[in-house]
Amino acid sequence: MLYFSAIHFLIMRSRSELLEVFSTFLQFEADRPQSWAADGRLRRNMQLALQQLPSPTAEHRSDRFWALYWHKAWQKNPTPTTPRNLPLEHLSAYLQETCYWSIHRMRSQFTNTQYGVSDCFQIAITRVQKILQGFDSSQGFALTNYARTLFSTTLRDALRQQQEVDICSTWALLRKTSQKRLTEALTQAGFSPLTIQHYCLLWQTFKALYVPTQATGTRQLPRPDDHTWQSILTEYQTQSIAEGLPPLNQAEAIPASAIATQANSATATSFAEPSNQRAANPIESKTLTPAAIEQSLNRCAQALRNYLTPNLISLNSPKSDDDRGEWQDTLADEEAEVSLLAELIVQEDYQARLEQYQVLENVLKTAIADCNEEVRSILQLYYGKSATQQQIAQQLGIQQYTISRRLTKAKEQLLKALVLWQASTMHHSPTPALLQTTGQLLDDWLYQYYRSQSEVLPV
Amino acid sequence: MLLSTYPIPDGSAQWSLTAGYQQSPDRWTAYLNQLAKAAIQPLLTEWFAPVPVRSIGSPAAQESQWSCVTGTPLRVGADRWLLLPTEQIDEDGIAIPQEWIDLPEWAVQAIVAVEVNPDEAQTRILGYTTPAQVKAKGQYHSSDRTYELAQNDWITDFAVFQLLQTEQLFPIQSESQTIPSATIPSAIAPLEIAQARALIQRLAPLPQPRLAIPFQTWAAFIQNPGWRQKFHCQRQTGELPRSIAQSISQWLTSGVQSAQDLLENSGLAGTGWDLIAPAPIAVRGPARSTPRLSKPLSIQGQPFELRLQSIAPQTWQFELHPAAGATIPPGYILRLLTEDLQPFEGNESIASQAVSMLYITVELEPGDALFWEIEPEPEAVDRELIQIE
Numbered sequence: 132m133l134y135f136s137a138i139h140f141l142i143m144r145s146r147s148e149l150l151e152v153f154s155t156f157l158q159f160e161a162d163r164p165q166s167w168a169a170d171g172r173l174r175r176n177m178q179l180a181l182q183q184l185p186s187p188t189a190e191h192r193s194d195r196f197w198a199l200y201w202h203k204a205w206q207k208n209p210t211p212t213t214p215r216n217l218p219l220e221h222l223s224a225y226l227q228e229t230c231y232w233s234i235h236r237m238r239s240q241f242t243n244t245q246y247g248v249s250d251c252f253q254i255a256i257t258r259v260q261k262i263l264q265g266f267d268s269s270q271g272f273a274l275t276n277y278a279r280t281l282f283s284t285t286l287r288d289a290l291r292q293q294q295e296v297d298i299c300s301t302w303a304l305l306r307k308t309s310q311k312r313l314t315e316a317l318t319q320a321g322f323s324p325l326t327i328q329h330y331c332l333l334w335q336t337f338k339a340l341y342v343p344t345q346a347t348g349t350r351q352l353p354r355p356d357d358h359t360w361q362s363i364l365t366e367y368q369t370q371s372i373a374e375g376l377p378p379l380n381q382a383e384a385i386p387a388s389a390i391a392t393q394a395n396s397a398t399a400t401s402f403a404e405p406s407n408q409r410a411a412n413p414i415e416s417k418t419l420t421p422a423a424i425e426q427s428l429n430r431c432a433q434a435l436r437n438y439l440t441p442n443l444i445s446l447n448s449p450k451s452d453d454d455r456g457e458w459q460d461t462l463a464d465e466e467a468e469v470s471l472l473a474e475l476i477v478q479e480d481y482q483a484r485l486e487q488y489q490v491l492e493n494v495l496k497t498a499i500a501d502c503n504e505e506v507r508s509i510l511q512l513y514y515g516k517s518a519t520q521q522q523i524a525q526q527l528g529i530q531q532y533t534i535s536r537r538l539t540k541a542k543e544q545l546l547k548a549l550v551l552w553q554a555s556t557m558h559h560s561p562t563p564a565l566l567q568t569t570g571q572l573l574d575d576w577l578y579q580y581y582r583s584q585s586e587v588l589p590v
Numbered sequence: 591m592l593l594s595t596y597p598i599p600d601g602s603a604q605w606s607l608t609a610g611y612q613q614s615p616d617r618w619t620a621y622l623n624q625l626a627k628a629a630i631q632p633l634l635t636e637w638f639a640p641v642p643v644r645s646i647g648s649p650a651a652q653e654s655q656w657s658c659v660t661g662t663p664l665r666v667g668a669d670r671w672l673l674l675p676t677e678q679i680d681e682d683g684i685a686i687p688q689e690w691i692d693l694p695e696w697a698v699q700a701i702v703a704v705e706v707n708p709d710e711a712q713t714r715i716l717g718y719t720t721p722a723q724v725k726a727k728g729q730y731h732s733s734d735r736t737y738e739l740a741q742n743d744w745i746t747d748f749a750v751f752q753l754l755q756t757e758q759l760f761p762i763q764s765e766s767q768t769i770p771s772a773t774i775p776s777a778i779a780p781l782e783i784a785q786a787r788a789l790i791q792r793l794a795p796l797p798q799p800r801l802a803i804p805f806q807t808w809a810a811f812i813q814n815p816g817w818r819q820k821f822h823c824q825r826q827t828g829e830l831p832r833s834i835a836q837s838i839s840q841w842l843t844s845g846v847q848s849a850q851d852l853l854e855n856s857g858l859a860g861t862g863w864d865l866i867a868p869a870p871i872a873v874r875g876p877a878r879s880t881p882r883l884s885k886p887l888s889i890q891g892q893p894f895e896l897r898l899q900s901i902a903p904q905t906w907q908f909e910l911h912p913a914a915g916a917t918i919p920p921g922y923i924l925r926l927l928t929e930d931l932q933p934f935e936g937n938e939s940i941a942s943q944a945v946s947m948l949y950i951t952v953e954l955e956p957g958d959a960l961f962w963e964i965e966p967e968p969e970a971v972d973r974e975l976i977q978i979e
Contacts, residue, residue: 287593288681295679309676310731310738311683335734339798342618346605347709349677366797373801374733520594532636535594539637542749550753563723563745563754563761570747 145228149192153177153201153221157231159249164231173224176217190485198225198274199484205263222274223259226282229275230255233282240517241290245297254289255282265568268484269557271491272572276579280571293439295350301432303352306338308435316438317431329371329379330431333424336367360421367424487556491549495576498548506541509534514574515581545573593746596629598711604628610653612826615797620656626675626704627662629713634666637748641667647972650860651815654822658812659687659800669699675706681716684744685736686728689800691721693809694778700755703744717744718751726761735805781810783930786817794824816929816959816975823857831857833959833977835900838881856977862886887968892916896962898976901951906978908962910939910948917944924948927961929975954979 146152146167154173158166180200184191205218234251238244246254258281266277296304308316310331317327340363343349355363371378499507505527512518512526520538524531549569550561561569598604604624611617627645635643644665645652652662662673672690684703689696701724703716719739728737745751754760781789789811793799799821800808812818823831832840832855841852849865863885882899897909910924922941927933939948952960959977 292679307677307679309678309680309683310685311740312678312680315682332733336798339615339734342615343708344614344618346602346621347711349708362797370733370798370801530636531596532633535596535633536636536639539748539752542747543752546749546753561759563759564742566750566754566759567742567745567747570745570750574747 149181149194149197150174150177152194153197153224155224155227157227157252159252162247162249164248170220170224172215173217173220177221194225195273195485198222199268201225202263202266202268202274209263219260219263222263223256226256226259226262226275226278229278230282233279234286236517237283237286238290240287241294244290244293246290246293251286251290255286258282258285267565267568270553270565270569270572271484271487271556272576273488276572276575277568280568280575283575284571289439296436296439299350300352300354301429302341302354303350304432304435305334305428306342306349306352310334312438313431313435316434319438320430320434322434325377326379328376330427332371332374332376333363333367333427334431336363336370337428340366354425357421360425364419364421364424368419491552494548494552495545495573495580498545499580502541502544506537509537510541510577511581511584513538514577515584542570542573545577546570549573593714593716595712595714596633598625598629598706598708598713600628601625601708601711610826611657612828613657616657616826619660620653621708622675622677622706623656623660623662623673625706625708626673626713627664629706630673630702630704630715631664634664634671638666643671646670647815648861650819650857651972654815654818655812657822657825658818659689661687661690663696663698666700670697672698672701674701674703676703676716677706679705681741681744683729683738683740684716685731685734685738686724687800688730688735688737688805689809689812691724691728691737692805693813695813697721700751715746715748717741717746718748719744720755720760722761735801778806778809778813780930781807781814781817783928786811786814786930790817790821790824790830794821799825814929814931814975815973816961819857819975820977831855831977833957833979834883834898835904835956835979838900841881858883858976861974862971887964887971889922889964889968890966894918894968896964898978904955904979905951905953907949907951910964912947917946918948920944921965922948923963923965924950925963925965926950926952927963929959929961931961 144167146155151167151169154177155167155169157164158168160166177197180197181192190196201218201221205216205222208218210216230252234255235248238246238248238251259278262274262278262281265281266274268274295307299307313331313334314327317330322330337355341355341359343352499510502510509523509527512523513520518526520531520534523529524534527534546566546569550566553561553569605621607624608617608620611620631643631645642665646663646665647655655661660675662675664671664673674684674686674690676684678684686701690698690701698721701719701721703718705714705716707713723743724737724739727743728739730737745754789803789807793802793811796802803811811821820830823829832852834856837852837856841849849867850859852865853859853861853863863883866882866884880900882897885896887894887896893913895911897907897911899907899909901907908924908926910918910922912918918941920941920943924939925933926937936952937950939950941948954960956979958979959975961973961975963973
């Protein structure tokens with residue numbers, strides 16, 4: 132599928148040549164998509180793969196065929212010992228446009244985000260590995276469908292969270308995190324497992340004992356007063372004994388990365404410690420003070436903020452081209468691999484997948500046609516115009532809850548039709564995880580379907 | 591697709607509804623639960639119509655539960671759905687308190703995680719799951735006694751969740767699963783009255799009561815609605831509910847308090863009980879000079895009245911009266927149970943044939959409290975402990 136728009140055509144050319152699709156990466160300039168940067172190695176690898184096909188037809192020069200091929204290649208060896216994971220990189224290249232349009236659409240729904248287009252792209256493109264892990268071609272959907280849902284939800288979550296985090300005080304932010312997120316952020320910041328255990332327990336205690344005392348304005352939750360700090364300290368000590376946590380000793384150093392980021396923090400207390408004090412960790416049972424635990428929670432908040440900042444190192448650059456030697460060494464192995472896979476693809480899956488996709492389209496189109504007119508107009512507004520439930524409610528003069536119900540019922544019908552059909556083509560009975568994915572894919576399919584119907588130019 | 595938001599109607603009213611909580615953290619818990627309920631109960635009502643979606647228990651019973659642990663159970667047809675409010679803005683993992691997974695009497699069939707944003711007066715449904723899924727995929731944290739279920743294991747689409755439930759595609763809880771910290775048997779061993787009373791005093795002032803004692807003991811404690819109510823009262827007001835005997839005695843001597851105040855002090859406000867002044871003319875039975883408690887009930891669609899009155903010092907009588915001119919059908923039973931839900935001699939009055947009333951007389955010691963029950967079960971009543979003496 133090619134995406135064009137009057138505005139973007141001038142800036143970003145959509146790719147059409149097969150070799151280009153699987154070997155180039157989007158480059159941004161002044162936060163706009165500007166050009167495609169080529170990776171020579173990937174291009175050569177793609178050429179090589181093409182040459183291995185016994186009898187190439189038009190189908191074999193299609194994007195979808197090669198997406199399937201590289202996905203299978205990746206599945207065969209997801210964590211190779213070679214420095215480069217070529218199937219992964221081919222698919223990262225392939226998914227550049229999908230990623231761009233996903234984030235473009237999602238970003239437009241967040242009007243006051245400080246994340247630029249390039250930032251959003253970076254946030255989303257990190258998900259390629261997860262996409263490949265989760266993609267199951269036998270479900271009947273294309274890789275691009277699946278990728279779109281993951282790119283979109285990743286960015287949606289990041290933008291939502293960033294919006295909230297930006298306007299939250301440290302103490303409000305600590306209340307608004309999950310333990311898993313906190314653990315991830317602390318791990319990324321380089322804290323030891325024992326420190327993380329202690330910090331999590333401290334955080335739990337903080338949350339349990341210190342709450343807002345008014346109905347709204349919770350984002351400005353102020354610093355706890357000294358009396359509250361003392362209560363938190365006492366309860367934290369009680370709980371860490373009850374949990375049998377070994378105390379943190381003085382040898383437990385704060386990781387250097389944590390100190391570096393703390394220096395950038397505008398909200399944390401001063402961490403400009405002289406180097407001979409760096410080894411001291413505030414949570415050391417014998418000398419534990421309210422000030423120490425306050426400092427620790429400030430560290431937690433800082434770790435959370437850093438976690439949400441996009442990785443400024445571009446993951447999206449093509450690799451340098453000076454590994455020619457290595458490439459030649461592995462050439463023989465790759466040839467054998469490629470030829471085997473080509474056979475497999477040609478014999479088994481590709482035709483079946485293409486046909487499957489057609490049938491899936493028909494199943495869903497039939498199911499939509501079976502819905503009544505009101506439901507169809509709700510679907511059209513929700514998926515075609517990206518209207519919110521509230522907006523649709525206003526437009527149609529119905530309660531939001533009723534809109535919600537109609538949408539849910541419609542989705543149930545479509546899902547049932549889809550699941551019934553899938554059951555006949557897949558080899559295992561559906562699991563909750565699989566149906567969760569199906570639900571997301573259905574959402575994406577509906578979006579594409581209604582958009583292609585209603586608009587020539589993307590929003 | 592953006593997750594749909596559901597507005598909270600009249601958030602400030604919800605805040606004032608929680609004014610009865612003296613402990614700020616408990617008040618905050620109650621507040622978040624009220625907000626989630628206000629936004630999501632109407633939504634579920636719409637989705638499940640015509641099957642009704644109702645609160646479980648009286649407001650007082652729900653409030654006492656929030657002093658113990660977060661979560662709002664709703665009745666959806668024959669099932670119980672748990673609304674679980676959370677303030678977190680990420681969905682990496684959502685924590686479910688152990689009570690909702692391992693306490694058999696509190697079992698629910700579905701859990702809905704609701705992100706509550708009081709500042710924006712908005713809620714979002716983060717996902718749906720079942721306790722079996724939580725046991726199969728969740729990670730247990732002993733430090734706060736929660737099961738944490740990762741983002742990928744929640745179902746975000748209601749349509750998908752419904753399909754999974756109707757097709758029975760969720761994992762079935764296997765008996766061999768054990769919790770990392772302790773094996774929870776299917777029946778929780780009951781507590782003795784003296785133990786429970788001591789726990790009320792010990793736990794009420796603690797910052798995190800639910801973590802202070804082993805889960806088994808805590809479960810047995812909170813599963814008794816009478817003890818939970820007393821704990822809630824002690825924790826939020828600093829004292830236990832006044833007994834009926836004390837309240838009435840004070841009313842008769844000082845005469846200053848209103849009937850409403852009396853009911854509140856005894857923890858019976860808003861539970862349907864009324865305090866009736868002595869009737870000048872005996873309508874049924876001998877003339878009574880002491881005030882009586884009266885509660886209207888509906889049993890199998892017919893109106894009834896439950897009465898409680900002192901007929902002699904430390905001697906009390908429970909009476910079940912039908913509407914004027916009607917009789918109590920044969921097979922009806924009025925039953926009393928001790929504070930620890932045990933029967934005792936003479937605790938039942940059975941209608942072997944149609945009768946004009948059922949009654950049970952009991953002699954009590956100071957400190958005694960009783961549960962009452964009726965068979966067939968009256969509509970919309972909780973199990974209720976009355977602190978009589």
